[in-house]
Amino acid sequence: MLRFGAMVTKKEISDKSCKIGVIGLGYVGLPMAAILADRGYTVLGGDISSKIVNKVNQGKAPINERGLPELVEKAVKSGRLVATVNTREVVKKSDVILIVVQTPIGGNKKPDLSCLKKALETISENLRKKMLIIIESTLPPGTTKNLAIPILNKSGLVAGKDYFLAYSPERAIPTKTLEEIQKNDRIVGGINEESAILAKQLYSNITSGEVFTTDIATAEVVKLIENTYRDVNIALANETALLCEKLGVDVMKVISLANKHPRVNLHMPGPGVGGHCIPKDPYFLIDKARELGLELKVITSARELNESMPKHLLEIIERALKATGKRVENSKVAILGVAYKGNTDDVRNTPSKAVIEELMKKCEVFSHDPLVTQDFGGKFSNDIIEVTREADCLVILTDHDVYKSLDLEKLSKVMKKPGVIVDGRRILDPNKTATTGLKYFGIGL
Ligand SMILES: NC(=O)c1ccc[n+]([C@@H]2O[C@H](COP(=O)([O-])OP(=O)(O)OC[C@H]3O[C@@H](n4cnc5c(N)ncnc54)[C@H](O)[C@@H]3O)[C@@H](O)[C@H]2O)c1
Known part of the structure; x- marks a missing residue:
């Protein structure tokens, strides 16, 4: 009681x-x-x-x-x-x-x-x-x-x-x-x-x-700066990805080798930053600083860059379809992943929303997620084969574990030929993917 x-x-x-x-x-x-x-x-x-x-x-x-x-x-x-x-x-x-x-x-x-x-x-x-x-x-x-x-x-x-x-x-x-x-x-x-x-x-x-005690005002800033650090770090990884695409260098190789340095810990590039916290916590700092007459330039640019990533992913999709002789307008695009990150059912601020909504203005969109039931339009199913059937382009937006071991042979057979994959999370091996007859495009490659 x-x-x-x-x-x-x-x-x-x-x-x-x-x-x-x-x-x-x-x-x-x-x-x-x-x-x-x-x-x-x-x-x-x-x-x-x-x-x-x-x-x-x-x-x-x-x-x-x-x-x-x-x-x-x-x-x-x-x-x-x-x-x-x-x-x-x-x-x-x-x-x-x-x-x-x-x-x-x-x-x-x-x-x-x-x-x-x-x-x-x-x-x-x-x-x-x-x-x-x-x-x-x-x-x-x-x-x-x-x-x-x-x-x-x-x-x-x-x-x-x-x-x-x-x-x-x-x-x-x-x-x-x-x-x-x-x-x-x-x-x-x-x-x-x-x-x-x-x-x-x-x-x-x-x-x-350990439990560290401090005053409340300090604790408030500590929490926000932690998530802001991660947002800025992701923005740097995303900017590195954009640069590597221009240079013809693979961002994954760059990041993994740079991270061998004892004082470097670059995060991963991706289609954007979602979830309840990271996309909004930097704004708590930006807003407060502005009130106090200070522009937080680095933090604001990082946010802008991360918010622009869904648009960049759409550009890669267009490029990928063009490389297989197709146009977005007449295509069917299959989206794998609606949740904002792998192995969660959380869709708050998910970059998948913007990608799906933009694509839907131009073409047929099917989406899949093993954990989420909510969709953002188009057709949705929890069955990967159903989503992939007759698709021209397969786009990975969430790093769910199940997507890391996709049966690409099987998927390439049900997709329209020539099929193409856009790996927005860089979870597939480009060389292995190519052996299945699917063309591979990835963020930062
Ligand atoms: N989700 C995370 O992983 C995470 C991590 C670190 C910090 N945070 C912070 O923790 C806080 C909570 O985040 P969350 O993800 O759990 O949010 P949430 O939306 O999942 O949960 C909040 C819950 O509070 C309930 N609620 C709202 N107003 C209420 C009221 N007046 N009385 C009773 N219940 C009420 C809502 O119905 C909801 O179920 C946020 O400030 C977030 O920034 C979240």
Whole structure:
């Protein structure tokens, strides 16, 4: 039975007698809730989506994430994880609250913090003395100070004096979320030392990595700069790919040899950057810097370059079809991969959307994905042969493991002759592909 929370102490966190509320049971919140329950905490998860709540209470995971179905089933069966759409109850019955709602950007590329505001307001209306509130959602710099604290303090309580407040951004990568939440180092920003110590105690019970404490403003920037580093690195890989195409050099050879250098770690080029985080986190910095009169030139150019990659891929498709004596206009193009990255069902900001939508203006498009059921128009099937049949061009947009071992002999037989492959992820061997009679085009080649 969940009891009404009173006051959270370091001991209650360490002996797991405190109750934890997790607000937002999405790609990050649900894995976190299930891990906490597995570690022995009593967890009440709140989400505004009744579909998610019902699934969780049936012991099922609404998303495809390695190990999550088993962990959710175990947590729910043990009685230590219960979900509800009533987030008010979550706050009332918990001592510690984790906020893990989405923080996207809007059409204007500015932060959309509406879900966060709503969650904070619900907490504020039900906040009690000595509760510990931890924000895990990724935040634009200054959000805790300028948005979260004013809303929470509307309760009449004062942050750092009457209740504890910390910011601990999530750093796990989809497809390895469970593993990384339990292994990665963690950053904890506290509004005061006590808040940081309490939050550190909680995360020390979850991760085998180190937990570093700092102030909240620093922690906010750390999270954003991590994802921005990755975006800029991918942009550099993409720009290298564009250069290699002009030079007649293979970008994969360049990157793999450059990465032999002890201080070089270039990422991979691709058809664009998707997912909930990397395409938007740099905008949190760009937007804030602009407000302060600073143009972030490198970060902005990297974003622009990565956003232009679907268009570049369309150009390669046109070139590939032309090389086989065809025009896009009369062709059938088969797209392999709708998810934004391999082995996930996540389609948020997927580059496949732009590629499919643009192609559909000109030709017949069939798409396939082993994990996704949503399509972006054209015809969609989970059967590769059905999608590939009579196709003039096969385009790989997602590095799902199943695509790395495609039976190209079989596919080339069902495709129209001469068939061509555009490898947007560089997961196939160009020479081996050529032996199947299919012409090979790849990004950066
Ligand atoms: N997905 C990742 O791998 C990842 C990694 C690192 C950081 N993050 C950050 O973590 C945060 C969450 O990301 P996510 O991918 O889990 O998002 P998500 O969209 O998968 O999940 C958010 C959940 O919150 C729920 N929600 C929204 N408003 C609510 C409210 N007021 N009360 C209760 N529930 C509410 C939504 O219904 C949704 O299920 C974001 O800030 C994101 O940038 C995500």
